[in-house]
Amino acid sequence: MATGRTHRPATRSRGIPEATVARLPLYLRALTALSERSVPTVSSEELAAAAGVNSAKLRKDFSYLGSYGTRGVGYDVEYLVYQISRELGLTQDWPVVIVGIGNLGAALANYGGFASRGFRVAALIDADPAMAGKPVAGIPVQHTDELEKIIEDNGVSIGVIATPAGAAQQVCDRLVAGGVTSILNFAPTVLSVPDGVDVRKVDLSIELQILAFHEQRKAGEETAAGDGARPAATTRDASADQGPDGDVPAVMPA
Amino acid sequence: MATGRTHRPATRSRGIPEATVARLPLYLRALTALSERSVPTVSSEELAAAAGVNSAKLRKDFSYLGSYGTRGVGYDVEYLVYQISRELGLTQDWPVVIVGIGNLGAALANYGGFASRGFRVAALIDADPAMAGKPVAGIPVQHTDELEKIIEDNGVSIGVIATPAGAAQQVCDRLVAGGVTSILNFAPTVLSVPDGVDVRKVDLSIELQILAFHEQRKAGEETAAGDGARPAATTRDASADQGPDGDVPAVMPA
DNA sequence: AACTGTGAAGATCTTCACAGCA
DNA sequence: TGCTGTGAAGATCTTCACAGTT
Structure with a gap:
């Protein structure tokens, strides 16, 4: 699974x-x-x-x-x-590393909701040597080579993957090898991790597809059903479900 | 709710x-x-x-x-x-508008998973006049003033909100007024919409907090439980849950 | 009187386990 | 024999409705 x-x-x-x-x-x-x-x-x-x-x-x-x-x-x-x-567990400090500093990675780095919730961006990492040293959200980007060292030095246990799909598993493996035990994955891939490691995924494409499904139904119902049971407003949270037995894959842009 | x-x-x-x-x-x-x-x-x-x-x-x-x-x-x-x-419903064309072209909006605009799944970015919209005309992902950004017109002209029924939290509800109202009936919300706010409108939300901060919760437990169990029942690897999908009765709020960066 | 805390009922989702078809 | 399709059991989640407390 x-x-x-x-x-x-x-x-x-x-x-x-x-x-x-x-x-x-x-x-x-x-x-x-x-x-x-x-x-x-x-x-x-x-x-x-x-x-x-x-x-x-x-x-x-x-x-x-x-x-x-x-x-x-x-x-x-x-x-x-x-x-x-x-x-x-927000009363303690959670150093986080973000890997893959494209638009998404930059958006995450700039997200203000971090610090206020006990999360601290310990490092930004990118595979592109040209990015090295360049500051994003006030933090200098470091090269992937430093990954393991950064994790150890900062005691990082949470990693965010915002790389293209092709690089995700490899980055994941290195994060895990370095000691990370919780991963937030934005890449559209199912990550394989050993026992004891948690993965949560966020996928824009999937969210849109689910919306499309309902949107399609709406269009259909207009023609059908008189008015008796019309679709009502709905708000879904992309975070809730993730069942306890974990069995869902990940996804998203880069 | x-x-x-x-x-x-x-x-x-x-x-x-x-x-x-x-x-x-x-x-x-x-x-x-x-x-x-x-x-x-x-x-x-x-x-x-x-x-x-x-x-x-x-x-x-x-x-x-x-x-x-x-x-x-x-x-x-x-x-x-x-x-x-x-x-x-992916066999049909779904024109989408993205409102709020910051890092996140740009990341979404650049996301390749769109076109291949029937989604087409009909327009990028931002409230900053300085952004107007500037191309992002090959599409010129348009000013918020054009919102309603764009929705009508393109038959847009799906909108993506990637603005700061403060602007989200207002943007949402205008999207709905213009005719949008499905919204993907990345702003950390609970949106209020009329019946018939679907909202899905994605919130980075929430995902991290959920990870932190489990991470904290892991640390605790190490000291406690001998080895009988150790926590196993888990993968959660941030999309699954969103219950049918919709009751979960939204969230995220900007 | 107002509002929390919760047993119990109901709804939904997951997993099992096997009948049934190719 | 191999693998799908599914009734039924089990687990989880939601909602009700009211007893209990301030």
Whole structure:
């Protein structure tokens, strides 16, 4: 399956469902916004609306973390921010390397959501010697030759692959050999990794194809169905699913 | 929920489960690769390995499309490519507009996976007047003022938002007003859209946070658990989940 | 009265395991 | 014999609905 390996019986480490883990960042984002507006407390209803989920789901999700709310009142914003951050492991520093500094790699390097969430771009790496030394987002690009050394020196455990598909597996192998155990893959390839290594993939092409599928259905329904059951608005999150038994491949631009 | 609207009772338009739809692009990619190597047929086992899923799941997925395989033999590659393409609506032309031509927008514009899958970048749009006329990926950037006109003139029904979070909702509203009914959102915001409009979101920050969660667990387990149940390799697809009742928010860089 | 926390029901998705066809 | 197609079991996720707490 997946990348050619076995998967854990259930990713639900310590009982938190994978689907819940995938939503914690959403709650965190909404809570952070409230925190910046100095809102002291929120009800599950309000927070759910801000995060784009329904309140029952949110309460159930939080129940896996513990009883952090107050009946009749709601949740303390600051406290929840802390609890969720801790749960996600964001209270510690996560040095990250980005490999492949094309437009996408540059976009990622410039992404502000990093630092604020405990992530730190330890290095930008590209195979093109001409890129070496060139600063992107204020960080000088380093050559692929330095990969292993950089990983070790910085204690990097998370790597981002933004290279063309052809180079992805090779880069992946080197990241893993160097000690990286979590990979975010933007290349349109199914990566093969050994046990113990997590891979998440993001693929623009796939997202568009899924949209096209539904778009096509809409066009069809117009002619058919009178009006009884019309398609309703839908918002899907490209992060949720990724099942606990991992079995889905990766993808995307470069 | 989601963007503040209701969702269809079940996105399973015409009976195809949402989870299956999310995997069709993966199969298509694997099949295309086989096709290019002139491989005539594949077994569910082989194709599943190439796509990174297990074979039972793949066979079940295909069973929703119809009986396209031959017992004792496998699936005809070309035939399957056609059937899946048709099912996804990729046999038709999908003009797409990309709004927000920063690094990410440029990366998307340059993404080759577009054209080969029926998608055509009809226009690149940016709010910065200085960008107007500047060619990106061979296509001249146009100013936001032209948005509605472009959508109408090209019959665009799919829009990609790659703007900063602050501009996303406004851009979204204009896209919808112009007639777009499917949106791929890269901005870290929960978009509010009327019924009938689909939104999918991709958020780098969220993906990293999910990785961090598991990474943290790994570190913990090392000290604990002897070796009985060690975490195994996992590959998650950031596209799968997006449930049929849509309820997940969006996110990402700009 | 307001709102959380959660058992239980329902829906969806995955995996098994084997009948059935080439 | 080999491999697909699928009913049925199992696992996970979502939603309901209300008891419990402030």
